[in-house]
Amino acid sequence: MVALTLRCLFISIAFNFLYPMDLWGNQNHPIQLPQVSNLQLFDLENDFNAEQDSIPENLERAYKQYLENGDSLQAIRILNNLAGFYSNRANYDKSYEAYWKALLLSDEMNNLETKAAAYNGIGILYSLYERREEALDYYLKALELRRNLVMENLGSDLLLARSYFSLAIHYRYEKEFKTARNYLDSCYNVRSWDSIPALNKAFYDLEGAFLQYHFGEIEASIPQILQQLQIFESYKSQYLVVIYSFLGDIYYDTRNFEQSEYYYLMSLHAGKHFMKHLNFVPDVYIKLSRLYAKTEKFESAFESLKQANEINYILYSSRSPNNRHLLEIQDNYRIEKSKIEQLAKEKRLASLEHEQSVWFLKSLIFVIGMVFILIVGILIVRFLIVKHRAEKKILENNRMLEQKQSREILEIKNKELTAFTIQLIEKEEMLANIKTELKAQKKAAEGKDNRDIEKIIRKIDHNSNQYWEEFEARFIAVNNQFYENLKKEFPKLSPYDLKICALVKLNFSGKEMAKLLGISVESVNTSRYRLRKKLGLNREEGLWEFISKF
Structure with missing residues (x-):
């Protein structure tokens, strides 16, 4: 019966929270209940079985x-x-x-x-x-x-708060008070808490006071309940049947039987006045019966218990016309869903039976078609593969032929360039000899006018510079990417280093390089050594083999 008490309390709180606006004309009219001092019984014939109004x-x-x-x-x-x-x-x-x-x-x-x-x-x-x-x-x-x-x-997360609230009450009835408190705290943590109406907040605060009571904080819970009582007397009077009953429980636990009886009677008057929360009424009678028995008012205790049993019969007995169908739990939703699913299955079965006659033919056509497509696909793929291989081979042969031709042309041009350079060296040697003889004549004719000799020597020097510029122009024309590739790989090479690299690529000896550059063989060897260091070559690597790659 205690479980039933808690269950009734939960139903009343949850319903009034989910439907806080009174649809039936009692929203802003606080109840004016008379002072009660005796037990007033419900009219079972009319109060529970007749329609209350046209709602x-x-x-x-x-x-x-x-x-x-x-x-x-x-x-x-x-x-x-x-x-x-x-x-x-x-x-x-x-x-x-x-x-x-x-x-x-x-x-x-x-x-x-x-x-x-x-x-x-x-x-x-x-x-x-x-x-x-x-x-x-x-x-x-x-x-x-x-x-x-x-x-x-x-x-809206306000609806989410209502679900948290329902679960808080559920777990309180299950005496899992910590879980109930967690769900109640979740109500206060919703984002739109500030926009929740004051009446709705009163439900949360009242539930918090109930939990205080169950946690043993009885003295602290009473002022909280009385504070919320004022709000419900102003805005939600029909809910007083619940609050009055709970106050009756608290005063009973504190052995203030007079106050407890007063609030129990007030709860019954509120229930009878509004004809709401009727599922809560029988338990209030049971509590009154317990209280009257405690205070030795046995006749009143008997009448209260009798009322409770009769109302319980009306509300919860399986023989009651109001509940016979409910207790059978005729799940209309599941029945309807089952009917719909069954109908869909029957339609599907009829469709399958209708299609079964042509299924084999469709499958056979499909298989033949797939085999034909597969064969054609294989032939097309093989043809494309053979064609691709042939084209690839032709392209590869053309590429190799072009590379061979390019190498041959480059070799011919480099040979021509080498020959030209050798001629330049020979001319350079001849001019150097002439220059030496002119200098000797100039020395022998010291003190005479040597301007013509000086002019010839300068002309020889100028021609030497022109020879190198002509060589460099022809080298670049033959090896157009040589300098660019070298600079990209070794950006720190000087113009002089690049000249040495060009002569090395043409495989000139140190003596030939010295004649062409107008320096000694020792200077050429020194330049080659420094160039190897800049290129990062070790002793085993040949300078010509390395430079020929560019």
């Missing part, structure tokens, strides 16, 4: 109107509100039916928001009948959907 009819009419207008989303929301109304009025069969209908429509529209609301409502109904694992499963489904909506920026 269900209006909601049903609105639901049909939205469907006719094609506004399925608003129709689903009306269904969820209608299911919540029936749950609050203890008509669980109709509540269950409305939630499953809303879930079916949500699936058809693939609307996760209304689907999450239906899951949460179904979880409440399972919780009422001690189906704890199923209830938790639906709460977690609702939470997962709302998390996905928030992550994709398609839903």
Whole structure:
């Protein structure tokens, strides 16, 4: 029975939190309850079995109107509100039916928001009948959907906070108070906390006070509950049945039986006045019976217990007309889904039977076609391979022939250049001899006018420079990339080093290089040695072999 007490409290809190706006005219009218001093029994004949007002009819009419207008989303929301109304009025069969209908429509529209609301409502109904694992499963489904909506920026994190709140209450009933506190803290950590209405925040704060009580902080919880009581008296009076009952529990635990009786009676008056949270009423009678027995008011204790049993029969007995279908858990949603799937299977089977007669022929044609395509493909590939190989061989032969011709032409040109250079060297030697003789004559004719001799010597020197420039021009014409490649590989080579490299490439001896450059053989050898160091050659590497690569 204690578990039932907690379950009733959870249902009342969860429903009023999920539907904080009073749809039935009591939003801003605080209750004016009389002072109570005696037990006032419910009229079981009328209070629980008669329709309270025209609200269900209006909601049903609105639901049909939205469907006719094609506004399925608003129709689903009306269904969820209608299911919540029936749950609050203890008509669980109709509540269950409305939630499953809303879930079916949500699936058809693939609307996760209304689907999450239906899951949460179904979880409440399972919780009422001690189906704890199923209830938790639906709460977690609702939470997962709302998390996905928030992550994709398609839903408000205020709805996510409501799912955290439902799980906090669930775990409090399971006496897993630390887990309950964690989920409640998650409510306070949502990004849009500042925009949550004050009434909604009051539900969170009230739940925090309840948890304080369960953690043994009784004295600290009472002021918090009384503070929230003022808010609910102003804005959500029908919820007083829950708060008054909880205050009655606290005062009972502190052995203040007079205050405890007062709040229990106030809870019953609130329930009878608003005819809401009727699932909570029988447990209040049980608590009163316990209190009267404790204070030796045995007649009142008996009447209270009798009322509790009769109301429990109406609300929860499997023989009650209100609950016979619910306890059978006729899962309309799953039945409908199963019917749809079965129909799809039957249609598919008929289609397969119709196609079976031509399947073999199609397969045979397909196989023959694939074989034909495969053979043609193989022949085409072989032809392309042979053609490619032949073309590649022709290109390779042409390339080798061109390279051979280029090498031969380069060798011929270099031979011509070598011959020309040798002629230059011979001319240079001849001019050097003439120059020597002229200098001797100049010395012999010392003191005479030697301007003609000086003029001839300068002309010889000028011709020597022209010879080198002509050589260099012809060398570059034959080996047009030689200097560029050398500079790219060895940027620190001087113009003089490049001259030495050019003469080495033509395989001139040191003596020939000395004559062409107008220096001694020793200077040439020194230049070659320095060049090897700049090129980074060791003793085993030949200078001509290295330079010939460029």
